Amino acid sequence: MAMALQRPQTKEKKIPDQTGIRQVAKRAGVGIGSVSRVFSGAAGVSDQMRARVLRAAEIVGYSPNMLAQALRRQKTQSVGFVVSDIANPLVSSIIHGAEAVLSAAGYSLLLTNSGGEPAVDARRIRLLQQRRVDGLILLPAVEDDPAMLAALGASGIPLVVIDRSLPDSIEARYVYSDHYTGVGQAARHLLELGHRSLGVIVGLDVRPSRERIRAVTDAYRERKMKPKFLVDAGPLSAEHGAATMKRWLSAPNPPTAVILGGNQLLVGALETIRSRNLRLGRDLSLVVCDDVPLGRLFDPPISTVMRDTDLMGQTAARFLLDAISQPEQAASIAVLPTWYVPRVSCGAPVTR
């Protein structure tokens, strides 16, 4: 017989010092299940039972252990958020929006930073899965890292992806910014001003980069012009912004207007521009994507492609809550607006 011998009835079950549900039950002289019912707000609990339990809980200082709840319910009421750079104000604004919606819905946020390393993205995703998060929001460095996709594919966990486009094999909901429109407006503005050779700095090969290039291309085409412009793809950092501007401005036919595909690039770009004693809006026109605090107070004010990043976070969170409550519902896509705000940093090019 497989059954082992019973433990001797020592009757001296050691009393755990932690204040758990059974301490409360004993204190109140009721069943353990009743305590659970009271605290989980289940129906069918008499008022006097509720009172007894609450009082006992008060006395022993009990509060439910969400770990145990989660284990039992198979639901952690938590979601993971993997970002590539928390410190980027844009990202932290997205997080802010998401956190607000999630915490209002009773979810906690497990935040992890990948530092832009695809391999770390993948590891973090797996870690969060082991923590049994109920859902995942992703703002990964790249779109096609095999390790990441493998981790994602393995689990049928609800997924929302921000500003990245994953292969169809991954079931996910998407929150996009309509980079095409905002950058398109900017490009058209520059072309109208008479610029003919634009420069565009984008990031790696991810959706925003592609959309921005497409937008500029189409802006040229709209005017029946051959889409001849400079493109630089690299890290969206100040250093890279400075380096690229330096390179372009030293070339034989420098661009007369530049679109920066990320606000961190601005500081670097402006440094180079300043060191060359160029006057923005006259010697060179400049557009930056995503607002920078002092951008409109700068001298001259910097043209900007704006978007509501907090709203992106909120939307992502709402999508995720949907996905969690209705996993079978068709996956959806939200495209949030971007808009171009022309300022003095864009002017007609000087003829040389």
Place this chain on the structure above:
Amino acid sequence: MAMALQRPQTKEKKIPDQTGIRQVAKRAGVGIGSVSRVFSGAAGVSDQMRARVLRAAEIVGYSPNMLAQALRRQKTQSVGFVVSDIANPLVSSIIHGAEAVLSAAGYSLLLTNSGGEPAVDARRIRLLQQRRVDGLILLPAVEDDPAMLAALGASGIPLVVIDRSLPDSIEARYVYSDHYTGVGQAARHLLELGHRSLGVIVGLDVRPSRERIRAVTDAYRERKMKPKFLVDAGPLSAEHGAATMKRWLSAPNPPTAVILGGNQLLVGALETIRSRNLRLGRDLSLVVCDDVPLGRLFDPPISTVMRDTDLMGQTAARFLLDAISQPEQAASIAVLPTWYVPRVSCGAPVTR
């Protein structure tokens, strides 16, 4: 007899669909304990056992459930971080630093935002406690909210507080910025330039505000001057910065130099200054606490009291890891430097 009757040996124990440790054990034909040992890296496991288990795990696609581990081990390998405003770049930089250290040490970060509401701070702290975080990092709105202090006092959970000073009754480690030094340098600079009536905008009654006021006071005293300067305490927002500047500049004896105790104030202050057509460094001198991306490229460049916020986060995380591993060790305090970078926004006052 307390022992209940045994369950009939139906032998048909339903097989859970989740892939848990027992699936692996069965698949490998070993005991459940052995699987645990292999995955927790315990000593005393034969190589062949390890191989068997790992292969079986591979096949059924097993990875440990950290929830169950946490419940059993009484350790979640997670820490809670309560901040008042994630979206503030300063704060997100602190988070960045903390996350790096924590995740390197195998901890996950539960991030929550209180929006500056003391009551929310308290609720979030309790929530995190129910999630059984191993430690807590706090950057709360105020220092003396009773609900918060009650929540903190109730649990003996390791605690690190950033830039806030809680009552001695709360056991905590502290990470401070040395606001006194940086602002003191700024104030001395302004007084040397000849300014006699300074204005200082600070936040609520929290440590940084007090230190900044103390620094300015002492700077006056050093020169044997009566510390007569304007102080405004309010939200560190752009709107408040604009409003306060407006108020001060409209008063009979406006300050000739202003120290802004928070970078968000800068945008608002500059707006007011611009609208009055004042030239910074000539008509009015200005210092801002905490770096602003375009501050040094601004026209004129803005004098700034700097600090390394990422390092603050790292330090907080390290303190917390210490506190978790050695709870009995004496609580400690770190004071991280701030330093003043004078720029053109500070000049000699014009005599009117």
Place this chain on the structure above:
DNA sequence: TTGAAAGCGATACCAA
């Protein structure tokens, strides 16, 4: 309405 008991998925002690 209430209590008892069987898990959720792991760890750890104990005996073998």
Place this chain on the structure above:
DNA sequence: TTGGTATCGCTTTCAA
């Protein structure tokens, strides 16, 4: 070294 069992703290049938 390995297997078996009790247990972490809770939820949830199932009977009463």
